[in-house]
Amino acid sequence: MLEHQQQKLIHTFSALADIGQEVAHKNNFQEMIQTSLHLLLGSLAIMRGGVARYSKFGHELNFLAVRGLGDDFPLSATLEMSDEREFLNTGMSEIELSQAKMLAFFQRYQKVLSRKKIEMIMPLIVRNELVGIVFLGEKASGDPFSKEDKAVVQAMARHIGVGIHQRNLMAELARRAEENRQLYEDMRLTYKDTVKAFATAIDCKDKYTEGHSVRVGKYSEIIAEELGWKEEEVEGVAVAGYLHDVGKLTVEKNIINSPKRINAKEFKELNKHPAVGYEILMPIQHPYTDVPLAAKYHHERLDGRGYPDGLKDNEIPYIAKIVNLADSFDAMTTDRPYKRRRPINEVVEDMQRNSGTQFAPELVTAFCSGLLKEVQGKDKSRRFRRLLGPEYLEFEGLEPILRSALDDVNATSSLTLIASN
Ligand SMILES: [Fe+2]
Ligand SMILES: [Fe+2]
Secondary structure (H helix, E strand, O other), rough: HHHHHHHHHHHHHHHHHHHHHHHOOOOOOOHHHHHHHHHHHHOOOOOEEEEEEOOOOEEEEEEEEEEEEOOOOOOOOEHHHHHHHHHHHHHHEEEEEEHHHOOHHHHHHHHHHOOEEEEEEEEEEOEEEEEEEEEOEEOOOOOOOOOOHHHHHHHHHHHHHHHHHHHHHHHHHHHHHOOOOOOOOHHHHHHHHHHHHHHHHHHHHOOOOOOOOHHHHHHHHHHHHOOOOOOOHHHHHHHHHHHOHHHHHHOOOHOOOOOOOHHHHHHHHHHHHHHHHHHHHHOOOOOOOOOOHHHOOOOOOOOOOOOOOOOHHHHHHHHHHHHHHHHHHHHOOEEEEEEEEHHHHHHHHHHOOOOOOEHHHHHHHHHHHHHHHHHHOOOOOOOHHHHHHHHOOOOOOHHHHHHHHHHHHHHOOOOHHHOOO
């Protein structure tokens, strides 16, 4: 007799341990609940039963696993707030149906529960929350549940409850992560819209170079794309281009709109715009940190003859070098009141000639190869034509000019010079 009890105890304990393992290691939630129910029923030789999860929001009980309850057993049931409260008051202890007639939930479902010979239920309560209910039929032997049996049910149910609770937490976490992602996305869009609105405002001030900031943003974007940068980096460079001349907002309108070349004093005034731009952009929290630096240093040159600080090659932030090239390209390819735009071959030659003194050679290469792809028809986006107008690139012999510029610039890039020294 004693041996038999001992055997039973060992059997029960190992089932309990198995449930613990299931809860801890199974990724498949459904499967975990299924196995747990089978272990629970098996260890006490119970014929029928089910595990239901409680959804607080829908006030619904949904069965995750059932066994022996037949096809006509309803797989979901409503649970009123008052039922929930009653279960929470009872706490996590078994309720025998024969003694539960008072509970409203049983009054509603009494018929089906007694038809299916459910004898006992166990509310699953974790951290003061009802997460589900275990339903148990009678034992195969027909014996009533002993004290030990109830203790086993309670221990196993606790594991199942924790499993469901964990699952709920994970779902909540995933929901919050999605919500956060959405918020971030909204913010990013707002930021982009603000940047574009700013660029338009800057361009409005300057009637002769209409659309300049927007185009510099787009050329900067092309350069970063040609360099193979990541999406967020490309976006950051575009923003830097859009905002590079924001400091011009504080420069007097008649200097900016002067129909003739401006004098030295006016130049001095105009040349404050990089520093002013930096002051404007610095206090703003940019998703990309280099945006204010691009505004400050977009008129620097590799040879140190730029302004405002006369920085040299590797002292100049990379993003500012990109914006500088985009800015210069736009200045050469748009009409000014005192100067018409230059033909594309001259512009390419200019970039080629000033590569290494004004422009970073690898950026000239990136820019020219982007242009070449479009001229050759390999790039169908027409991104340059949309910015330059349809005819501008229809220049006989542009392709060889671009090729030779590419060869030339590659050969004289600073890296090659270092290697040959
Ligand atoms: Fe500028
Ligand atoms: Fe500019």
